[in-house]
Amino acid sequence: MADNLTINWKKLLTRILLYFSVAVICVIILYPYFVMACTALKTRAEIFDPNGAILPASPIWSNFVDIWTLAPMGKYLLNSVIVAGGSTIIAMLCGIPAAYALARMKFKGQTVFLGFIIVSQMFAPVVLLIGIYKVIKFLGMTNTLLGLIFINAAFNQAFTVWLLRGTFMSISAEMEQAATIDGCNRVQAMLRILLPVAAPGIVTTLIFIFINAWNEFTVALCLISTDTIKPLTVGINIFNGYNIIEWQYLFASSIVAIIPVVILFMSIEKNLTSGLTAGGVKG
Amino acid sequence: MKKIIAMLLAVMMLASLGTAAFAEDKVTVEVIAAQYGTKTADWWVGFEEKFEAANADIDLVVEVVSWNDINTVVDTRIANEQQPDLLNIDAYMKYYESDLLLPASDWCSEETYAKFYPAFLAESMDAEGTVWAVPDLASARALYVNTDILAEAKVEIPTTWAELRAACEAIKEACPDVYPWGVDMTTDEGQAAFAYYTWNNGGGFVNADREWALNSAENVEAMEFIMGLINDGLTNSDPANDTRYALQDLFAAGKLAMMIGPTQVEQYVADAGNKVNYESALIPANEGKANASMGVMDRIMCFAEEGRSEAELAAITKVVDAFYDDEPYAEWVLMENFIPATIPGGELCIEANPDMEKWVNLVAGAQFYPSIEGWDEVKFGVIDAQQQMLLGEDIQEVLDILQEEVAG
Amino acid sequence: MRKNKPRTLLDKTEPYLWILPSVILMAIFIIVPIGSVFQMAFSEVNKAGIIKGFAGFENFEKVLTSSKFALVLKNTAVWTVCVVVISTVLGFILALLLNNAFKGRKIARAIVVFPWATTLVIQASVWKFIINTDYGALNTLLKTFGIIEANINWIPTPAAYFAWEIACGIFVTIPFVCFTALSGLQSIDSSYYEAADIDGATYWQKLFKITIPLVKPSLTVATVLNIIYVFNSFPIIWTITKGDPASRTDTIVTYLYKLAFLNSKQGQAAAVSVIGFLILLACASVYMVSTLKKGDE
Numbered sequence: 002m003a004d005n006l007t008i009n010w011k012k013l014l015t016r017i018l019l020y021f022s023v024a025v026i027c028v029i030i031l032y033p034y035f036v037m038a039c040t041a042l043k044t045r046a047e048i049f050d051p052n053g054a055i056l057p058a059s060p061i062w063s064n065f066v067d068i069w070t071l072a073p074m075g076k077y078l079l080n081s082v083i084v085a086g087g088s089t090i091i092a093m094l095c096g097i098p099a100a101y102a103l104a105r106m107k108f109k110g111q112t113v114f115l116g117f118i119i120v121s122q123m124f125a126p127v128v129l130l131i132g133i134y135k136v137i138k139f140l141g142m143t144n145t146l147l148g149l150i151f152i153n154a155a156f157n158q159a160f161t162v163w164l165l166r167g168t169f170m171s172i173s174a175e176m177e178q179a180a181t182i183d184g185c186n187r188v189q190a191m192l193r194i195l196l197p198v199a200a201p202g203i204v205t206t207l208i209f210i211f212i213n214a215w216n217e218f219t220v221a222l223c224l225i226s227t228d229t230i231k232p233l234t235v236g237i238n239i240f241n242g243y244n245i246i247e248w249q250y251l252f253a254s255s256i257v258a259i260i261p262v263v264i265l266f267m268s269i270e271k272n273l274t275s276g277l278t279a280g281g282v283k284g
Numbered sequence: 285m286k287k288i289i290a291m292l293l294a295v296m297m298l299a300s301l302g303t304a305a306f307a308e309d310k311v312t313v314e315v316i317a318a319q320y321g322t323k324t325a326d327w328w329v330g331f332e333e334k335f336e337a338a339n340a341d342i343d344l345v346v347e348v349v350s351w352n353d354i355n356t357v358v359d360t361r362i363a364n365e366q367q368p369d370l371l372n373i374d375a376y377m378k379y380y381e382s383d384l385l386l387p388a389s390d391w392c393s394e395e396t397y398a399k400f401y402p403a404f405l406a407e408s409m410d411a412e413g414t415v416w417a418v419p420d421l422a423s424a425r426a427l428y429v430n431t432d433i434l435a436e437a438k439v440e441i442p443t444t445w446a447e448l449r450a451a452c453e454a455i456k457e458a459c460p461d462v463y464p465w466g467v468d469m470t471t472d473e474g475q476a477a478f479a480y481y482t483w484n485n486g487g488g489f490v491n492a493d494r495e496w497a498l499n500s501a502e503n504v505e506a507m508e509f510i511m512g513l514i515n516d517g518l519t520n521s522d523p524a525n526d527t528r529y530a531l532q533d534l535f536a537a538g539k540l541a542m543m544i545g546p547t548q549v550e551q552y553v554a555d556a557g558n559k560v561n562y563e564s565a566l567i568p569a570n571e572g573k574a575n576a577s578m579g580v581m582d583r584i585m586c587f588a589e590e591g592r593s594e595a596e597l598a599a600i601t602k603v604v605d606a607f608y609d610d611e612p613y614a615e616w617v618l619m620e621n622f623i624p625a626t627i628p629g630g631e632l633c634i635e636a637n638p639d640m641e642k643w644v645n646l647v648a649g650a651q652f653y654p655s656i657e658g659w660d661e662v663k664f665g666v667i668d669a670q671q672q673m674l675l676g677e678d679i680q681e682v683l684d685i686l687q688e689e690v691a692g
Numbered sequence: 693m694r695k696n697k698p699r700t701l702l703d704k705t706e707p708y709l710w711i712l713p714s715v716i717l718m719a720i721f722i723i724v725p726i727g728s729v730f731q732m733a734f735s736e737v738n739k740a741g742i743i744k745g746f747a748g749f750e751n752f753e754k755v756l757t758s759s760k761f762a763l764v765l766k767n768t769a770v771w772t773v774c775v776v777v778i779s780t781v782l783g784f785i786l787a788l789l790l791n792n793a794f795k796g797r798k799i800a801r802a803i804v805v806f807p808w809a810t811t812l813v814i815q816a817s818v819w820k821f822i823i824n825t826d827y828g829a830l831n832t833l834l835k836t837f838g839i840i841e842a843n844i845n846w847i848p849t850p851a852a853y854f855a856w857e858i859a860c861g862i863f864v865t866i867p868f869v870c871f872t873a874l875s876g877l878q879s880i881d882s883s884y885y886e887a888a889d890i891d892g893a894t895y896w897q898k899l900f901k902i903t904i905p906l907v908k909p910s911l912t913v914a915t916v917l918n919i920i921y922v923f924n925s926f927p928i929i930w931t932i933t934k935g936d937p938a939s940r941t942d943t944i945v946t947y948l949y950k951l952a953f954l955n956s957k958q959g960q961a962a963a964v965s966v967i968g969f970l971i972l973l974a975c976a977s978v979y980m981v982s983t984l985k986k987g988d989e
Contacts, residue, residue, distance in 0.1 A: 134360050151721055378739045471934040
């Protein structure tokens with residue numbers, strides 16, 4: 002009896018400890034966003050008041066309305082969706098076959114290719130700006146979202162290929178082999194058998210690429226010159242003027258920018274965790 | 285798979301909609317303009333529309349870029365031979381040194397050229413007297429003081445360094461919550477701090493022969509003065525990271541007693557609800573040295589381009605003429621809250637806002653950053669040198685090293 | 693099996709067709725730009741960034757003899773090691789917590805995504821806002837709760853600034869590590885733990901004997917990519933201090949950005965990035981030699 006009681010106490014205590022630590026971590030993570038939201042609802046004067054309070058005296062909800070009239074936020078959002086969505090699709094179209102080949106076939110240069118992918122990541126985009134512009138100019142894609150899509154897709158190949166390779170390797174090849182015997186070719190086997198099973202891994206990769214492309218700033222800044230085709234990260238720079246940085250608008254629009262990503266994440270969250278499983282398994 | 289391909293096609297179509305389409309029979313003029321404020325971009329859109337309506341044969345493409353990023357954007361384009369036709373930015377030396385610019389006489393009509401204050405044009409002139417860029421607007425720096433704090437500390441507006449130090453000490457004594465003096469030695473604009481103090485001690489970036497003279501005795505003395513104020517805790521806490529904008533916010537909030545700043549300080553105070561009473565005055569100078577006020581000038585320049593036709597050059601001239609058309613130009617300058625660079629523009633601005641007169645006069649007698657080969661390096665070097673001094677390095681030594689790097 | 697089957701030409705070329713799109717994509721959009729960085733590093737480049745001729749190792753010489761470079765390398769090492777190590781440890785602990793089933797787990801997980809879903813420039817701006825001495829949110833918060841009386845200067849020295857930047861770097865890196873580790877945790881077969889329970893293993897024994905060894909592989913790739921990304925990270929430091937004062941908070945990337953775009957020395961900037969690349973390559977090849985070989989067998 003006494004033993005059981007201690008065990009229950011112990012269980013309860015760990016439970017409390019768990020909730021407590023998760024709560025503390027969430028508070029810490031949310032704190033910058035709380036600051037952001039409060040700032041977004043203040044007037045400029047209030048933001049820089051050294052004796053100001055944490056919460057806005059009277060929330061200026063109109064800040065969230067103003068950003069839509071001061072800047073073409075709707076267009077920026079749409080552009081960001083196009084770039085992030087397009088990059089994701091192209092990165093997947095190129096990455097899935099490569100990952101499949103690496104997981105299911107043996108060929109000379111496999112190691113070289115895997116190394117090549119890692120090496121391709123070793124320069125920061127900011128370093129490559131001039132060269133990237135050169136390529137994009139040669140392809141006639143300056144000032145287009147398409148150029149941006151290809152760049153983002155390319156810079157996310159390492160992620161995509163490594164993650165999917167791990168996923169595919171963790172899935173037994175037997176079912177595909179069986180399908181091949183039934184007369185499927187390799188492509189059909191991959192599409193019909195492997196990909197559905199690997200769905201969690203694919204979804205995981207999707208969100209990785211989407212978030213990275215959604216947040217990309219430097220390349221978009223240099224490639225896109227027309228205001229109406231700027232993605233959100235570059236577009237909201239309009240609030241970052243020479244004379245004045247309009248913090249309340251900058252933060253209000255940044256909060257708006259987080260929402261689509263969080264919604265996307267919430268909707269696929271259950272896939273994400275099991276998908277990442279395979280991520281680096283055989284890495 | 286089909287779905288994915290369909291989506292891909294849709295995305296590609298949407299993306300290609302974003303491509304700027306150029307009509308072939310039109311002459312295109314590309315402009316990159318610096319973003320002064322939230323309204324700048326909108327103003328240029330209006331300008332574009334009006335200009336294209338009046339000139340059906342010209343396609344004007346204006347790209348407005350924030351100051352934070354304009355160097356990155358322009359350099360990336362230039363390295364790929366995609367320079368704009370016209371560029372609106374602060375300094376032109378880098379492009380001049382790289383032989384990328386056309387002299388102003390090639391693309392600026394005589395009529396427009398005659399409008400500029402001659403003293404301004406002289407700031408963009410090489411040794412042979414050729415002008416390589418024209419001013420688009422200017423700003424002057426003055427001393428701003430919070431008169432309430434000064435009254436509380438029972439001090440007058442300082443005119444000399446000794447008075448400035450005494451005032452700072454009195455303020456620190458009377459109002460411990462307030463920073464007496466604002467200093468900005470950041471990568472943003474640290475070169476301005478160097479100018480404020482060295483110019484007001486008879487020193488500066490160059491000597492009388494327009495050669496770099498960064499380690500002159502006057503400069504060392506000036507730096508010793510300001511470092512003295514900083515080390516005695518009479519300034520804002522972090523001069524290496526507090527930009528002028530941060531100082532302007534502190535000033536408008538009544539947390540900073542005195543600072544050197546442009547007219548925009550007034551806008552900051554107004555935005556913050558006019559909580560502080562202030563006056564502007566000349567920047568204090570060392571005893572026995574003349575007061576020097578500082579002017580900052582932005583410019584418009586035209587890039588050379590191989591195979592540019594007569595028609596294209598004429599179109600550029602038309603854009604420049606339209607930009608400096610007196611009334612809209614004056615409206616623009618007033619909107620951005622700067623000082624006009626043309627004589628008729630100045631008259632119109634003063635008419636609309638009599639306060640402007642003192643600024644126009646101030647900037648007319650002001651010193652500007654030198655337009656001499658190597659300016660970018662010097663600017664960068666001076667900021668770094670000041671930050672080293674903030675970290676306690678020896679002032680003379682730091683300036684000696686910098687001078688050797690620049691001159692040697 | 694393979695040895696028994698004669699291989700046709702198609703069989704031999706097929707894998708290469710599969711990897712072709714990926715190779716083309718990266719070759720065009722990454723390798724060509726990398727090539728132009730190398731070209732620039734060995735060229736004489738004018739102030740506007742236009743190549744004027746071959747310069748040999750001149751740019752490298754200038755960079756390596758610069759008084760700043762050793763400091764910048766040291767900062768980069770401190771930055772990379774601190775951010776990667778601490779975020780990996782904290783991310784792993786967070787993953788252990790979130791691996792438990794509890795009410796509100798979905799929301800907790802969504803919250804952890806926040807730092808990742810925010811553009812770094814904005815993220816860093818908020819941090820700068822929080823730690824500001826005069827109107828910063830941290831001082832306001834502590835004053836409101838009566839913990840402090842007067843404003844505290846949280847950033848009195850360059851080292852303090854750098855520490856805050858590292859903290860911000862850790863903050864934004866944790867979600868990535870956390871979700872990678874979380875997936876690894878979920879793939880562990882519960883029978884291992886059941887067996888350990890029968891043997892009377894303690895929590896810590898299970899953690900070190902079962903959990904960590906089994907999660908390790910999924911964390912390895914993530915860590916290598918992480919090292920590369922953190923090493924090359926730009927926005928956090930640029931937004932908070934721009935590497936100031938006097939390069940005390942510069943890492944390789946902010947340093948070369950200043951060289952290229954504020955100091956008009958594109959050639960030297962390219963040389964710095966090549967040096968950075970070689971350092972990363974050296975570090976990564978240790979990993980690649982050990983791990984990739986295994987995978988290839």
